[in-house]
Amino acid sequence: MPTGVAMRDAREQLFDAAERVLLRDGPHALTSRAVTTEAGCAKGVLHRHFTDFDAFLADLVQDRIARIHDHATALRAAAGTGTVAGNLTGALTDLFGSVAVAIVALVTFRDDLRARLRRTTPSGVPLLTEATAMLASYLAAERGLGRIAPDADVDALAPTLIGAGHLLFADRKTTPPDTEAVHAIVTSVIAGAVRG
Template sequence: MPTGVALRDPREQLFEAAERVLLRDGPSALTSRAVTTEAGVAKGVLHRHFTDFDDFLAGLVEDRVRRVEAQRGDLVAAAGTGEVIDILTGALTDLFSPVVVAMVALVTSRDGLRARLRAAGHPGLPVLTHGADMITAYLEAERAAGRIAPGASAEMLALMLIGSAHMHFTSGDGGGETIREIVSTTVVLAA
């Protein structure tokens, strides 16, 4: 790599490269060399921006968490505006992108990464835990709008949806009709 060549946002460039490696080759292939090679930068670029590779991976996961948290406001704002089943189906399909499914596998396979994320205040499986919080907030807003039964536990319904959707998307069948069926069945329980 020639020296003196300005990089666009190096952190973002490295995160995008890591996501490509993760999707193409899986969590076990995600190394600092694989990421910097994919990004087309010198290995030192990663270490200039992160203390070590687990710090980089934690930053990658936290970047995805920020995206989920940004979706939360839009999802809660959608309460009362459309069909609950349609809104939840869309939210779960968006949440469980191939990158997120691969990222969950990454987090579960790396003890050091999980420990670092927990120390940074991310309980459980980050992204999924934040997704459950997002769905809970939406269901609470729908309950307040009278579209979910007053006694329904938004938190339990969200956990059911996240767990079922995760199982569905990790099976390799990303079909939207199955997610819609999962959501429909769960919403019936909330009626």
């Protein structure tokens, strides 16, 4: 992009470029130069909007966490509709079929980024912690509707589902698992908790 030409919504364009680099080349290839080259802009654009590259990455992760909060609202609204296993399968597929697996790799790859994120996510793995809370909230809503057993430990089921889902989708080099594979894991994990 020529100097002096304004980018519309530069933050989103830079975030989208970072995701493409991350998905295509992995966390080791994610540099400010790679991001700005992918976005088609001068390197100074990134530094005009962020104090440094780790601040940019922290904002990227926070932006993707905010999207999980939006998905959580929609998932809770789905309580009582469809099937519990179907809703969870969709949620896990949406979560891990996106950039979430690559973001988790990025967080574990960069110590400075992880330290910054500890300010808002003091325990657990940022993004996965929020995704776990999303599933626990949904399962609690289903428990309240009687579709999950009243004694079901949703705080144990949620991280089990997240861990199983992450393992299914973690290999970025092969074809992602199909819906049936995700559904099979979900039904196995929640088998003792679902009523009816």
